[in-house]
Amino acid sequence: MKLKPLFDSLKDGDSIAFTYQFEEFGQIKERDLIVEAHGNYKRDEVILSVESKIGLFGSMNVDKVTPTGLKAYSYNMMSVRNTYDFIFKNIIQESIIVNRAGVLEETSL
């Protein structure tokens, strides 16, 4: 399953939940993440954001969906931008759950 078209297919209100494996302070960790699609303030474009399912780590905006991952960014309190690449191969499940307008779909990876 190509993940780029899956993320690109999200409409306002849709989301994709998955578990992501990454290195944090030298240790391999897993975090349950959710990518949500929202209409922008003009309602003429869909923007994606990523946050942890438990929600206490903040969130990032998705700048671009590439064939290999999601390029995300956020700003700190003084508007310093920082970035993070969520790489598709670090999504550890065999399938991911897509929520389209409240209807859940399981998609095999």
Add this chain to the structure above:
Amino acid sequence: MQLRSLFNSLKDGDSISFTYRFKEYGQLKERDLIVEADTNYKGDRLILSIKTKTGFLGSMNIDKVTPSRLKAYDYNMMSVRSTYDFIFKDMVMESIVVNRKGVLEETSSLDFKVLSELKEYVDEYQSLLHQDTQADVPEC
């Protein structure tokens, strides 16, 4: 006034608020900030953090207070560290208020100057008053 020693003098629960001038997207802006002192989770060390007074832009931890700045850092949701230097010369001096155990102290250099001039004036007035009082006392 040495701002480094002022920040280093904070105890658990104290805070310093001030207005900070900085450039954001090419425009000069001002933001009301507050530095708070809290003990760490072990209770054996004091840590400083900085946030906006309105509180909705997040916060940063202060790594070090140097003679010229506060060196702050934070982590994004994936633990990527970002840093920011709050430079003392970009703090609006007149806006600095120290809160020590709920008691507010204004520490602007301008206020110090005005207060010391006022104190000199009061001292001089009191000394004149004292002289007058002495002069009015009839000699026995």
